[in-house]
Amino acid sequence: MTSENIYLIGLMGAGKTTIGRQLAKALAVPFYDSDKAIEENTGVDIPTIFEFEGEQGFRDREQKMIEKLTQLQGIVLATGGGAILREENRKLLKENGYIVYLQCSVDRILERTRRDTQRPLLKADNPKENLQYLFEQRQALYLSCANFKIDTGVLKSKTVVSRILEDYRAVNQASQ
């Protein structure tokens, strides 16, 4: 597998946006975040899209954005946590990039996102229960897509970035 793209997947708050930006900087390639691209495209934030169009409306927009972004070459892409829910997205991501699953425990994610206002799926009466449900629903899908997985709950972001780069380079070298 030779791939010019790195795609990050994993639950919200696992660090896709944070690590993605650092990875792109280390590789000196453009960084894209599918949520940010959707916000730029619509001119409103993610909670507003959920409010007016519901989750399915957001997923439709997300799918269109994934279709667009997976046509680019030589990028790092942070996906939204639910992008892997649709089979079409999983296929496109697998076909076009090296996929890293950023793993993080539910408790750690809750700590990190305690003051967050931008993730509508965490605005439940019981965010822990909700996140645990999403983890159980998605874990097998994340694993089925991943070329590499790493725990962002225990490792510093700098270490996460260098381990990803190490594996990415080894995999690309082996396939040349």
Ligand SMILES: Nc1ncnc2c1ncn2[C@@H]1O[C@H](COP(=O)(O)OP(=O)(O)O)[C@@H](O)[C@H]1O
């Ligand atoms: N080791 C780490 N790796 C990634 N993010 C971390 C780490 N430690 C703390 N964080 C924090 O966790 C949050 C992760 O949020 P974000 O990058 O938006 O995740 P996602 O895009 O997966 O939803 C950020 O506030 C980031 O600063």
Ligand SMILES: O=C(O)C1=C[C@@H](OP(=O)(O)O)[C@@H](O)[C@H](O)C1
């Ligand atoms: O897990 C999800 O379904 C979602 C995760 C969010 O992105 P992050 O994973 O970057 O927080 C964003 O796409 C939206 O709020 C839905």
Ligand SMILES: [Mg+2]
């Ligand atoms: Mg993000």
